[in-house]
Amino acid sequence: MSLHRSRLDPDILRLLAEGTVIPAHPLALTEARTLDTRRQRALTRYYVDAGAGGLAVGVHTTQFAIRDVGLYEPVLRLAAETARAWTERPLVMIAGLAGDTAQAVAEARTAVALGYHAGLLSLAALKGRDEDAIVAHCEAVAAEIPLVGFYLQVAVGGLRLSADFWRRFAAIDNVVAIKMAPFDRYRTLDVIRGVAEAGALDRVTLYTGNDDHIVLDLVLPFDVRIGGRTVRATIKGGLLGHWSVWTASAVALFERCRAARAAGTVDADLLALDSRVTDCNAAFFDVANAFHGCIAGCHEVLRRQGLLAGTWCLDPGEGLGPGQADAIDRVLREHADLSDDAFVRANLERWLA
Numbered sequence: 001m002s003l004h005r006s007r008l009d010p011d012i013l014r015l016l017a018e019g020t021v022i023p024a025h026p027l028a029l030t031e032a033r034t035l036d037t038r039r040q041r042a043l044t045r046y047y048v049d050a051g052a053g054g055l056a057v058g059v060h061t062t063q064f065a066i067r068d069v070g071l072y073e074p075v076l077r078l079a080a081e082t083a084r085a086w087t088e089r090p091l092v093m094i095a096g097l098a099g100d101t102a103q104a105v106a107e108a109r110t111a112v113a114l115g116y117h118a119g120l121l122s123l124a125a126l127k128g129r130d131e132d133a134i135v136a137h138c139e140a141v142a143a144e145i146p147l148v149g150f151y152l153q154v155a156v157g158g159l160r161l162s163a164d165f166w167r168r169f170a171a172i173d174n175v176v177a178i179k180m181a182p183f184d185r186y187r188t189l190d191v192i193r194g195v196a197e198a199g200a201l202d203r204v205t206l207y208t209g210n211d212d213h214i215v216l217d218l219v220l221p222f223d224v225r226i227g228g229r230t231v232r233a234t235i236k237g238g239l240l241g242h243w244s245v246w247t248a249s250a251v252a253l254f255e256r257c258r259a260a261r262a263a264g265t266v267d268a269d270l271l272a273l274d275s276r277v278t279d280c281n282a283a284f285f286d287v288a289n290a291f292h293g294c295i296a297g298c299h300e301v302l303r304r305q306g307l308l309a310g311t312w313c314l315d316p317g318e319g320l321g322p323g324q325a326d327a328i329d330r331v332l333r334e335h336a337d338l339s340d341d342a343f344v345r346a347n348l349e350r351w352l353a
């Protein structure tokens with residue numbers, strides 16, 4: 001059965017619309033590169049107890065290759081069942097959707113059957129298609145599940161899309177949010193302009209996926225000129241691979257950003273945190289090696305905390321980049337106050353039980 005946004009639980013829809021912390025859920029593997037169910041469950045429990053308002057599962061950080069090894073449905077099911085068993089508070093569950101139209105539609109139906117509320121739609125498989133074809137693809141998937149748009153950075157397989165594309169995408173009735181992750185201020189503005197031109201800012205919530213500018217995205221207003229008038233937009237939440245680590249601290253930072261935005265006053269210390277968070281991200285995402293270790297780097301932080309047993313990825317060729325471990329050493333030392341190591345230590349045994 002298809003799912004329209006009008007059928008979502010009002011608490012879920014309100015949480016998504018107000019903006020919240022949504023970590024992109026990693027994949028816990030054994031050394032044999034099979035699913036480590038115990039640690040996968042522990043990760044979900046960690047994110048819930050850290051105060052996340054939702055989970056994104058089956059997305060880039062979960063590794064798109066789960067589809068090639070029969071893990072898409074099991075991983076989505078495990079996260080949904082674990083979250084439901086661990087908390088009674090509303091939690092926005094977002095499923096990653098990928099592939100051509102037939103595959104993405106099938107994944108959307110799987111997600112709906114498992115109780116997911118929305119789908120984060122990757123367009124990487126449509127590389128080389130024109131925007132008319134891409135819009136038609138989005139419309140077909142939106143007929144199955146509320147959509148969260150995904151502007152994935154080009155460096156890891158994303159497409160370059162125009163402001164007009166985002167206007168047409170935002171006009172699709174079952175679109176509820178857009179994760180902007182081009183790691184490019186010009187492209188980020190294209191999304192904001194497109195949503196504003198569609199007159200959809202009241203329905204389509206903007207989420208940052210720009211792990212290189214998390215704090216600034218969350219505190220700055222964005223003005224665009226539409227038809228001779230100024231339209232102001234705000235990015236209300238974050239759906240981030242970076243927030244798969246140090247999540248309790250990320251929740252505290254998010255609440256600080258939200259309070260500052262509401263007050264209309266952002267102090268210099270909060271603004272300066274943007275550079276510190278970005279410095280951490282450069283190490284976690286392996287910027288020095290063109291993002292080669294962007295997943296393994298987050299795994300390494302979780303491994304050091306005891307949540308993961310190793311940094312293994314489904315692709316044996318995917319791991320930490322040259323010098324990345326040293327870069328992580330440095331940021332763990334220099335930005336230790338941004339970590340949530342004490343929180344993890346206090347709860348790890350309970351999550352692993």
